[in-house]
Amino acid sequence: MLKLASCPDSICALEEFVQTLSDRYNICPDRYPDILISLTEAVNNAIIHGNGENQAKNVLIHYTYKKRDGLTFKVSDEGPGFDYKSIPDPTNVENLDKDGGRGVFLMKQLSDRINFANNGRTVIINFNV
16 A cells, blocks of 8 residues: 655655556566556546645555456545546547546556546556556
């Protein structure tokens, strides 16, 4: 488990965490960027949108590794949650010029499975490795 304060500097600890897991489980170099980018997006969303950049709140990252299932991460914040079923599609013409709104889309594209729990306060991301 990794516990991060809700500040942008926490991303450095996330990178170190992912590198450690990559070394431990001999992650294919082609999958490493997918994992790092997806988790960075999830943590940034948790810090900014979930916890409102309130440094008194934390982001928790739990992971499990099973040979047949790969690596599964649960990224949780302490915020109020959100309606993950109504996220606008960033590839729609009306959303192409908008700043932001691509994090969940990227996570979906780079991971093998993504789900939400706890009213959107937890994102569960799986990578077959």
